[in-house]
Amino acid sequence: MQTLLDLFHTFPPRGDRCALVFRTGVRRLSLSYRELADLSLRMNRWLAAQGVGAGDRVVLWGPNSPWWVVAFWGLAARGAVVVPVDFMSGRERAETIARLTDARLVIQSRFKGERLTGWSTVMLEELPYLLAETPPLADTATPNPDDTAQLIYTSGTTGNPKGVILTHRNLMANLLQVNRHIPVVTERFRFLSLLPLSHMFEQMGGFFTPLFRGSAIVYLRTLKPSAIMEALGEEDVYAVIAVPRLLQLLQNSIVRELAARHLEKPVGWLLERSARLSPGTRKRLFFPIQRKFGSHFTLFVSGGAPLDPAVFRFWSGLGFTVVEGYGLTECAPVLTANTMERQLVGSVGVPLPGVEIRLEDRQVLARGENVFPGYYGNDDATRAAFTQDGWFRTGDLGELDGEGWLHIRGREKELIVTGAGINVYPDEVEGVLGRVKGVGEGCVIGLDRGGGEEVHAVLILDGSGRPADEIVREANAGLDTLHQITGFSLWPEAEFPKTTTLKVRKFLVKEKLQQGRGVTGGVAADLLVALIARATGAPPAEIREESLLVTDLGLTSIGRLELVNSLEQEFRLDLEDSLIGPQTRVSDLRTIVARREKVESRDRFRFWPNRPWGRLIRMACDFLIHRPLLACFVRLRVEGGERLAGLDGPVLFAANHLSYFDQPTIMSALPGSLRYRTATAVWAEFFFQNFRNIFQQLWKRSTYEYGTIALNLFPLPQTRGFRSSLRFMGRLADHGVNLLVFPEGERSKDGSLLPFKQGLGIMVQELEMPVVPVRIRGLEYVYPRGALWPKRGDVMVTFGEPLRFRGEGAEEIVAATRRAIEEL
Known part of the structure; x- marks a missing residue:
């Protein structure tokens, strides 16, 4: 296996095995290996139609998702050079990279407010619709191992990005090296992808390796703690590729939860004593925390920056395996790593098979087939990156212990040399500083005020009110006298400027402090x-x-x-x-x-009425109560029922709103195969806010309780946020449940359509479901608004043709749906 195409050709034989899962925060979507291969070949043909050929550079600027993956493999199949750009990068950087690489095409995302213009372009979110109409092109490229596969522009912490050329040989060599060094991954594994796919650490550990082994990868639209913990609990995750900052964020999330339950001290006491226990015993001891990560969680792989020993000890103490590694983009990217059998705190491990490491003036040098050939269009930088005998200069300072395990001491360019000639490694000072209460985040830089560099801390406080000078004094108490902090500044922003792997871009921090802008604005x-x-x-x-x-x-x-x-x-x-x-x-x-306050939703949703036994309850209620009662007042006629016969998957029924009888009438009009697999959104404020006295409150609450069980209702607010309802709707859709909504939000007095709520557009965009327009006539006479009791009459329910939207805006969706209901 020498090229990316060799890896790609292993996908079709894996058939229906799950390859990718995408959790949007509302829906859960998945692709099999067969589907991934098919879509990639469709992308191959679409790219050919755009004039993209072998060797053409294509910028890929979007968030992690299955469509990023499809675009990547479509480009690989075409023989094009992929130029990934970090999604968090600004337009100026993306434009610079597109210009430097003479990009033939830019693939970008509608989730980015700033767009690139001046190049042929397509939105990632348009690909599902474009590729659905494009037949696959099985004729793929046959690249040589030394052909360029990717150009990756390092974000860097020094402000001097360079285009790293990575060949097929570099990538495949490192893929095989990694899997020989850590041969634990099997097809049963499921990886949770949290780092940008534009970064080589995530690509190698969380992208190429799972696909090489036939594993599955889970992508999240939003990387927030609750979404991560939710995915860990629901997706049977085995492994996470992480950077130290991410491990620290997860640690903080767990500690906050323990503190809220008054368990922080007892768990901390147990953690201090757990180091002497075996990993298996630690797992059992901390089972309540372990189970949040799933029953098969196997390991964290940490890289991209040095891992604070305290963070390592926290996770290790809980019984988790944390394998720390080291590498650079220029090395495709992994050079060394700990092993599953041994994790040495403070060390980045031993060289991978086929990788050579040596030190020269404390700088780490590397050699191997995974090391890149040079920087794109920058011969001077390429010459400076290698020694005369061909070793790559990493720019990192390190030490090798007696057993050959590598310890990284920091970047050569970040080393602080004090006026007394003392070498201070910022990472070591930051490790102490980060453990002091009151620090939200901190970084350490060298500031020269005329007498040599001094150790300067830049702090983001956690809002607890603890004074900064007190924080610095406590940190210095844990540092050697020669390495203590001699000055500090408060950073006024919520975050430091960071690279893709969440490393602080210290040159930007230093620039702002030197310009006097480090204390205001930002x-x-x-x-x-x-x-x-x-x-x-x-x-x-x-x-x-x-x-x-x-x-x-x-x-x-x-x-x-x-x-x-x-x-x-x-x-x-x-x-x-x-x-x-x-x-x-x-x-x-x-x-x-x-x-960083967390605001929780107070809405309560019931999913169990959509289980088989919940449907049986509703069938019984219909047979005994609802249908006999409705028949007393409604003579029902249905039109357009044949339009429902070919529905494939869940749909969203959008109906006009005339009466309290709307929902049972529509349910009666639906065929049985749909009736008991449909949930209805109801006005939340009607049940929970709009009451005048305690008796009305009790009546409305009891009505709601009955409705959720017997009619499959769920709350949808109108005057406040409805995202929790949207997530519940997504869960229903993922389980094949249809949805019924009334976009007017209130009953019409005379049968004419009222203005539609714009939230309908958001629902359709997020749920990605066809919309079936529904028109009710007659209920405005049977049980009109304001009536105390219904009277008997004729009612017609008409179903329209399903509307399928392809990336339209929310307002367009609402207008089209309203027009379709009007025309019925």
Whole structure:
């Protein structure tokens, strides 16, 4: 196996085995190996139609998803050179890379507010529709092992990105090296992908390796702690490729949960004593935490930056296996790693089979088939990267212990040399600083104020109110006198500027401090304003701290959902769109971001009525109560029922709203195969807010309880966020349950259509379901709004042709659905 195409050709024989899972936060979608191969070959033909050929560079700028994967393998099948760009990169960087590589095509995402123009382009989200109409092209490229497969521009912490040429030989060599060194992965494994696919660490560990072994990969749309823990609990995950910062975020999430249950101290006491126990005993001791990760969770693989020994001990103490490795993009990327049999704290392990490591003036040098041939269009940088005898200069400082295990001491360019000539490794100081209470995040840089560099800490406080000088004093108490912090600054932003692997871009931090901008203003403030402006359409200059998001800035229900999604993606927060109400100001939102407050949904949903025995209960209720009662008042006629015969998969029924009898009438009109596999959204405020006294409250609550069981109702709010309802709808759809909604949101008095709620558009976009328009006539006379008792009459229910949308905007979806119901 010498090229990516050799790996690709192993996909079709694996057939229906699951290859990819995509959790959007609303839906769970999956692709088999056969489907992945077929879609990639369709992508191959589509690319050929766009004039993309062997050797052409194509920029791939989008978030992790199955469609990123399909695009990648389609490009590989075409023989094109993939140029991945980190999704979090700004437009300027993406434009620079597209220009430097003379890109033939740009594949980008509608989830990015900034778009590239001036190149032939396609949206990742359009691929499902484009490829559905494109036949596969089985004639694939036959690259040589030394042909360029990818060009990866390092984000770097030094501000000097370079285009790394990676050949098919480099990638396949490292793939085989990794799998010989850690031969634990089997086809049963399921990987949770949390790092960007634009980064080689994720590609090699969480992309090529699973596909090489026939394993499955789980992708998340939003990388927030609750989504990660949810996926770990539901997807039977075996392995996670992680960077130290991510492991620390997960650790903080667990510690916060323990603290909320007053278990932090007893668990901490057990952790201190668990090091002496065997891994199996530790797993059993901490079973309540272990089970959150699933019954088969096997290991974390850590890389991209040095792992703090305290973080390693936390996870190891809980009984988890953490295998730390080391490498660089230029090495495709792995050079050394610990093993499943032995994990040495503070060490990045031993060289992989076929990799050679040596030290020269403390700098780590490497050699092997996985090492790249050079930088794209930059001969000077290529010459500087290699010694005369062909060893690659990593730029990292390291030590080899007596057993040949490598210990990384930091980047050569980040080494702090104090005025006293003492070498200080920032990573070691940061490890101590990060364990001090009151620190949200910190980094250490060398600042030269005329007498040599001094050790300077830059802090983001956690909001507890602990003074920074007290924090620094405690940190210094744990440091050698010659390595202590001599100065500090407070960083005013919610996050440090970071690379793809969440390493702090210290050169940017240092630049801002030297320019005197390290104590006021900042990117986070600008970013929050930019996100609010994008969601509301308000000019950034008009957005002030005291502005009310809804009243002053015109934030709609669609904008509210978009804003919360953007905040979660940018700041990795756990939020509910219900946190934004009529009285929420910009300053309130900034406080939530700064404190990383988590706002939980209070909605309660029942899924069990959609289980087989729940459907039996509804059948019994229909037979004994609902249908006899409805027949007393409604003479029902159905039109368009034949249009439901060919429905494949769940659909969303969208109906006009006339009466309290709408739901049972539509259910009676549906064939039995659909009737008991359909759930109905109801106005949440009617049941939980709109009551005048305790008796009305009890009546409405008891009605709701009955409705959720006997009619399969679930709440959908109108005056606050509905994202929790949307997630529940996605779960229903994933289990083949249809949905019934009334987009008007209230009953019409005379049968004419009222304006539709714009949330319908969001539902259709997120659920990716066909919409079946439904028109009811006659119930406005049988049981009109305001009537105390129904009267008998004729009612007609008409079903329209299913509407299938292909990436239209929310407003277009709403308009098209309303038009279809009007025309019935």
